[in-house]
Amino acid sequence: xxxxxxGAPERLRAAALELFAAIGYEQATVAQIAxxxxxxxRTFYRYFPDKREVLFAGSADLQRRMVDAVAxxxxxxxxxxxxxxxxxxxxxxxxxxxxxxxxxxQALIDAEPALRERELLKLATxxxxxxxxxxxxxxxxxxxAVAAQAATGVFQVGFDHWIADxxxxxxxDLQREALTALxxxxxxx
Amino acid sequence: xxxxxxGAPERLRAAALELFAAIGYEQATVAQIAxxxxxxxRTFYRYFPDKREVLFAGSADLQRRMVDAVAxxxxxxxxxxxxxxxxxxxxxxxxxxxxxxxxxxQALIDAEPALRERELLKLATxxxxxxxxxxxxxxxxxxxAVAAQAATGVFQVGFDHWIADxxxxxxxDLQREALTALxxxxxxx
Numbered sequence: 001x002x003x004x005x006x007g008a009p010e011r012l013r014a015a016a017l018e019l020f021a022a023i024g025y026e027q028a029t030v031a032q033i034a035x036x037x038x039x040x041x042r043t044f045y046r047y048f049p050d051k052r053e054v055l056f057a058g059s060a061d062l063q064r065r066m067v068d069a070v071a072x073x074x075x076x077x078x079x080x081x082x083x084x085x086x087x088x089x090x091x092x093x094x095x096x097x098x099x100x101x102x103x104x105x106q107a108l109i110d111a112e113p114a115l116r117e118r119e120l121l122k123l124a125t126x127x128x129x130x131x132x133x134x135x136x137x138x139x140x141x142x143x144x145a146v147a148a149q150a151a152t153g154v155f156q157v158g159f160d161h162w163i164a165d166x167x168x169x170x171x172x173d174l175q176r177e178a179l180t181a182l183x184x185x186x187x188x189x
Numbered sequence: 190x191x192x193x194x195x196g197a198p199e200r201l202r203a204a205a206l207e208l209f210a211a212i213g214y215e216q217a218t219v220a221q222i223a224x225x226x227x228x229x230x231r232t233f234y235r236y237f238p239d240k241r242e243v244l245f246a247g248s249a250d251l252q253r254r255m256v257d258a259v260a261x262x263x264x265x266x267x268x269x270x271x272x273x274x275x276x277x278x279x280x281x282x283x284x285x286x287x288x289x290x291x292x293x294x295q296a297l298i299d300a301e302p303a304l305r306e307r308e309l310l311k312l313a314t315x316x317x318x319x320x321x322x323x324x325x326x327x328x329x330x331x332x333x334a335v336a337a338q339a340a341t342g343v344f345q346v347g348f349d350h351w352i353a354d355x356x357x358x359x360x361x362d363l364q365r366e367a368l369t370a371l372x373x374x375x376x377x378x
Binding site for chain 1: 307
């Protein structure tokens with residue numbers, strides 16, 4: 001019987017999460033993470049440029065799928081529809097079986113300013129990429145910029161709830177709730 | 190005749206901006222910044238914990254004024270009105286005479302990932318503080334979270350335009366334009 005073996009990046013990610021939680025982010029070294037994952041330090045650096053990046057392995061993929069989804073939307077789609085498409089693509093990346101990992105990962109990020117800063121940089125990069133994708137789809141610049149901010153803002157609020165203790169609803173539903181709240185707020189400003 | 194002399198924090202900020210632009214952020218030392226400002230290194234550390242913070246001296250004040258403005262709003266103000274109050278408070282801090290400084294400061298931040306990460310952390314802190322202020326004003330959690338994201342998103346888009354080359358409109362007007370665009374986008378999602 002052939003069992004599926006997670007690849008080196010997945011094992012490094014899991015090893016890093018365990019080590020950071022056990023001995024602290026500052027204390028854990030790349031050498032220890034590699035050893036814990038059963039690979040060499042050299043292998044670590046083949047996948048990640050530094051210790052922080054190991055927790056953000058999925059962000060490039062997340063961004064690519066969101067951008068691809070917007071690019072694949074019909075030419076007739078208006079900015080509102082494109083925001084919905086982007087949000088659906090983001091939500092589709094967070095399946096129920098990943099929620100516990102996401103919770104433990106976020107606890108580490110929230111406790112470590114260096115990780116929090118890197119997370120914010122990834123979110124800003126995601127926002128910028130969405131603004132560009134919207135612009136490429138014909139959305140005018142100011143609308144593209146605010147639509148991208150709104151989409152990643154809604155994603156963040158939805159995601160915060162998705163990983164909250166005891167929360168069982170899916171990310172797509174939580175994003176819809178956030179979007180409804182946003183609409184109510186800005187309609188009358 | 191008594192001339193107004195800028196205080197040590199203002200001189201350190203100006204000195205840091207000049208030095209970073211002249212020799213690069215990485216190369217400039219706290220000792221050099223202090224010397225350039227005509228103060229001791231000890232004085233630098235009385236005002237700023239590290240080299241990055243010198244460019245973010247105004248962020249605590251910005252946050253306090255925004256939070257105070259929301260707290261001072263009438264109890265009857267709805268979330269939309271509170272967002273408008275927060276945006277007005279932010280815009281009021283960026284007067285025309287500060288625009289050239291803001292442009293030069295942003296050029297440095299955009300060129301240096303360490304500064305960009307710190308800027309994003311300040312913006313996230315501002316967003317969190319606004320969500321708390323809205324909650325204290327009786328706004329329910331999800332609405333408070335998305336309203337805070339929307340407000341700082343609109344501020345960011347407005348600010349990006351405010352410091353763009355050749356832009357002459359005031360920040361309050363650019364924020365209004367961004368808010369109008371946001372409304373158009375989310376109304377029909």
